[in-house]
Amino acid sequence: MNRKWWKEAVVYQIYPRSFMDSNGDGIGDLQGIISKLDYIKSLGVNVVWLNPIYSSPNDDNGYDVSDYRNIMKDFGTMADFDELLKGLHKRGIKLVMDLVVNHSSDEHEWFKQSRSSRTNPYRDYYHWWNAERGKPTPRYSLFDVNHDAWRYDSLTNAYYLHYFSRKQPDLNWENPKLRKEVYNMMKFWADKGIDGFRLDAFQFAAKDITWPKFPDGYEKNFSKYYAIGPHLHDYLKEMNKEVLSKYNVMSVAEGAGNSMKDAHNLVDADRNELNMAYAFDGVDIAKQGGYSLLHFKQVFSKWDSAFAQKGWLSIFLANHDQARMVSRFGNDGPDFRDASSKMLTTFIMTMRGTPYYYNGDELGMTNAGFDKIEDYRDVATLNEYKHQQNIGGDMKAYMKRIAFECRDNGRTPFQWNSTDNAGFTTGTPWIGVNRNYKTINEAAEDKDPNSILNYFRKMVQLRRQNLVLVYGKYTLIDKSNPDVYAYTRQLNGKKLLVLLNFKSTSASVKLSYDLEKAKVLICNYPQDSKDGTLKPYEAVVYEL
Template structure:
């Protein structure tokens, strides 16, 4: 480290992020609570760890890895659905909300896993899929059996004698969201796959069924709910004609109807406040006003929302602009600087891998760029959501042929592209880059066969790079992505300024460096992130004196001659006097 600093104070490099001072009492405009201060780790259970050799992850596999999960420094776990399901959409088509899919284990296994999390101080967030069910759910079997069945109004039906229903777009079905069913000579609505009929939230009996399901799991001890596709739950049952091309603005036309807020308030009073649990909505509407209506405390609806604008900027191999990245995160922080709360995330089960989309997966830069992205994720205001495998820098797979895909969304998009006469070579290039199957490959535990995920044939093939990218190898390397993630999690957990502190963007027009400060009372931290594979210098005037390097993914930080020069994908957090 060079000795020319902006102040005469020496810079202390905390290379190992050892014990820090105890967090100070803070005052903030935000009400302080565990789900704001936590770090959430998302587990895709069928890809995490298999213990019975069927190639499909299970609860006992997660139980086996509880100590590993705890070692990450996370405080919450969200797990994708594990309910009884035909797995048309990998569990997002639920056949029984109170039963566990036997491939995952038993309800006793679930309780053992839940207790294991709680014994380690880790909260558990349940994925609740109640915009739609499976066609195999008993409700739908009853609903389709006859028009006078008591469950008929649990779903949306259009009598065939009334002619073709008004067009509604399906996200998974190129032919649209109405599916003809001959049993009662009517069409049912499905916003997603035809095997996922939409539930009728306008029916108070259906809503009460959902609240009872949530109570069932709350009484088992779950600490929160992630509400899947919930912004689409309420429908306009007058079924007006939508203008041609409306599906290009899907959220505007299909989401956030006014009645949704009535249902959320009802859910809040029926479930959330009674059981002291929290809920996060998938999506935040199409405006900041929409998002605030969901999560502002005085609304008594949900507690947290996460938006898709950041992940939407990197959907093709053409990449993204850092200026856009800064703008998106800055404007969302500004919009929630006083009220409400949001999640901060860069990847999940519906997106390709973090490092491919926002970093650099080349072997030379994969480690520092993933460390840089994890530093960003854990230093922003909002609750950070990190996805399994990102703590070791797992990457996309190469799947150039449609025959390799099992995902219902990928297959549906392929059919739609063919029907539209698109350039299929370009389509497959984009799909190979952005498919959500990239984020669902088995966890890479070690360099044994199938990366230690299973002794059988994995449900999805393991990425070939597991020999180089795996937990066991990174455990031994103090400078690995894994150990850097642990250090960064510790930094966040021990510094309330990174949770509640004000955010201020610095030099927004810098082409390669994302720099910002977090300030809480007298404490201030500077976050420096180089988003390029070249050295990048930045001069920051009037921010105060550099005091102490809190974390750094390189051995040194060059602060010579009044500027800071960051190495490729360097990430550092520095205390400021």
Template sequence: MKKNIPFFLIIILLINCKESTKQSESIASEVVESERNSTWWKEGVLYQIYPQSFKDTDGDGFGDFRGVIEKLDYLESLGITMVWMNPFFESPLVDNGYDISDYRAIHPRYGTMEDFQEMLDGMKSRGIKFVLDVVVNHSSDEHEWFQSARSSRDSEYRDYYHWWPAEKGKPPHRHSLFDPEGGWDYVEETDSYYLHTFAEAQPDLNWENPKLRQEVYDIMKFWAEKGVDGFRMDAFQFASKDTTYPEFPEGHEKDFVKWYGMRPQLHEYLKEMYKEVIEPYNVFAVAEGAGSTFKDAHDLVDADRNELQTAYHFEYVDMSRTPERYELSEFKEVFTLWDKEFSENGWLAIFLSNHDNSRLVDRFGNPSPEFRTVSTQMLNTFLLSMRGTPYTYYGDELGMTNIDMPTIEEYVDIDAIGKYKTALAANEDVEEFMKVLNYSSRENSRTPMQWNDTDNAGFTSGMPWKKVNPNYKEINVAAQENNPNSVLNHFRKMVKLRKENEVLVYGDYQIIQQEHPEIYAYTRTLDNQKMLVLLNFTDQDSNISLPEVNSLNNTLINNYEALTINNNTITLKPYQAAIVSIKK
């Protein structure tokens, strides 16, 4: 006998069925995300701001927090999800803020703590996380800890630093990255020497002292409680020292990281930091540098280590430190090796420029007026289509270039001046040295942001702290804002494509024709989605033959009007960059 089911029961059954399906889909999604260890800092796009060069609002020639606040809508328009800002703490500014005299105070040139909080809140309201630059391998010699420590061997802060008493004789040689005289400096008040890996004004902190470590964790907690979402640990691979200070072999400084970095105790301290700060405050941390080996990098960032979250290495930056053209084959090899090594465990930061290197387009592209736009677009396509968290340096979304500074008198950077003195002491060819410095100096990446074609590129109404690049009349935000083919709008499209397609974040990477001398081609594959990335790294047309041509579907990104395809051969125009979906 057939029975009719009441209509309201059918509705209930349908709702239950739908909810069950939703729960199943949700569980499945959670399983996939768990397998990928999905997190916001993996899926984000980071934008680095050098604060004194970004935007000045009070006419003193230095960028400030209110300048960033004024440009928050611009940052949001880029689509970026994180901002890392270089140090803005109280400092005598011997090394542009990487010499901190008070870790809880803001240098007046940048504004007040209230300005900082307004800036931070403005970012948060726009969905942008904030990453703080933490400089704790060393402090300033004007920090109260060091001022006390240098005045008396009985100071409570004496063991916050590394000391060598003069009665033991001359200290063993230590190389200094900024000081040609070496890494020990004498203090008459206590008849002893202190250690500095960088400048004389940057004494190294003694991480072997648990009291010092707790001071650092308390500083990090102070900023985390204000809403900071992550920490970039400056020069942190050098924080732990061998306090026996053994003699190193002659020429050891050529492999600086091997001899001065990644001591085993560092991992103990990072685990302690994770327990004290990273885990309870749900923040992430990335260390500048990743050691000398893949094992070093994994030991820093593999999830089960409970230390840091992201590896930030320099191997591909090191290949372009001189004006001689780098080899694309080496570029491919480095990125492919690192991707393979981190395909299962750990996570990478992907970057091509920052405040310590010259401009992206000068190093890896072509800054000539004819090719600057397309080559910068090509490099940004690469940066935003690789596995890892992409780091973009301010101005690279415009194609800002190096600035010509052929004489040493034009330089204010302590790194450049220190290297010049070292070159003189070693009787190097000064003309050749200056040629390399002009190309590779950090000064190139620190010129003011180019907002428009008015005086000083709209950066300041006063005298800028550093000369504005004369090409600001052609390269600026205003000139590119409404041009759909500009570097700026291509960058925005690329960020949007990455954010909308997890395949560009978590997808497998497979290089194609690694031996090709001109084209860098690879696929990204995740589940049923597959994309082909095609990049011509030269100023000539170049061909690549692909058997999958018939499987190509939609062109998702292209810095030219179209792809040229004949039979199974694709011809890429100079610096052409395209991403195409592939039918599976």
């Protein structure tokens, strides 16, 4: 058992724009987070991952950085950041920041210089294709209205590459000067005392400079062609040597490549690259119309098995790029939201790997219920809406799809109380507040000992007090059961049994254990049944 603080951490993700507004401008900010530090401490979590707060024109909610060493004015000042970091550390909580270096903003000084002339020293900080060579080989953009990743720029008669929005030009990692700039910027934040980096979209950072033509339809699985490009591991080894190895920081990659081999190459300790990966196979299961628990079990069991001896993973069901956890994986109706939220929390906190938990899910916050395109703010959603209009797409079907899966579902303001705007702001919120805030809010749940919030706190403590839930061997039970996810965790003679009913009806599980002799550590119902029969969305953890 190779103990590390980041393996034993419980990570709480804060989306700063939507967490708490301190000055009434409708946008969450650093002082807002500072005002809620005691709440964060009360959760029992010991790491906060903060979405980007750097200077940005905000085309993609801060993932378009115009100055990596400054704070976005909407969020406050560097003095506010220093106060936040100090306040977290005082409470025994570490801070992990997003590192957004696959691309920058087109308003970054590097890009302004780069596009000014072909001979500018910053020209090779980005990927350019001179127009006299003809049109570049097509590339798919995730966020562009036309999904064209090449943007023509008349100033130098050339195209620049952007895998995301046209205001997010991709950085050229083949340039050692660019890499040195990034490492110096990372040292700037590490010297301030932050505790880790989450590398946003970094699996796409290494581009194939030969620009091959990809097969028709490649955009349906663009990750296969974009991820883990040439020299990516060289860049990560260099980053580790220059920065990560010199500080006691954790590092996590967004994305884990296209295979278990890719994932291991990113995170195995003897490779000296990153600590863990954030793989999307699990969250990609949830689809409009439901998902198969058998598929869910197979995916999570496969990843656990692949990393049983070597490497480390993240466990999560939601983040800022996903709709709400209970709406996708549970049941957000009034009868089952409570039980299914608690059940999903139990799953995340009892699996091997570092759990990541998204702000608001501890209250059982649900999808937004938006029904007009004007309600949405997400650049990818708005541009895809225009694209569907342009190609004569089925707009009714598109609206139904985004109501279920759009990222904005997870970005509505945190529901603090039943006052106007859920107590998030005294002004007009940058995005609409979920209409159910009068019943689903922190103030109400904090007072209720049986609330989703207080269950989350108990689950966090259970994990932190039982190393078997961190490092213990995972064994799947009753594999072909379509309704119940059952498994054991075992370490140093201690064995826990986890039973999770993923259905809105009662279900049973085949067990070879005598539950009468087992000790109940936690259950999301007032009383568990000791015969292997589970109530709708029941979750129970036994010590055998």
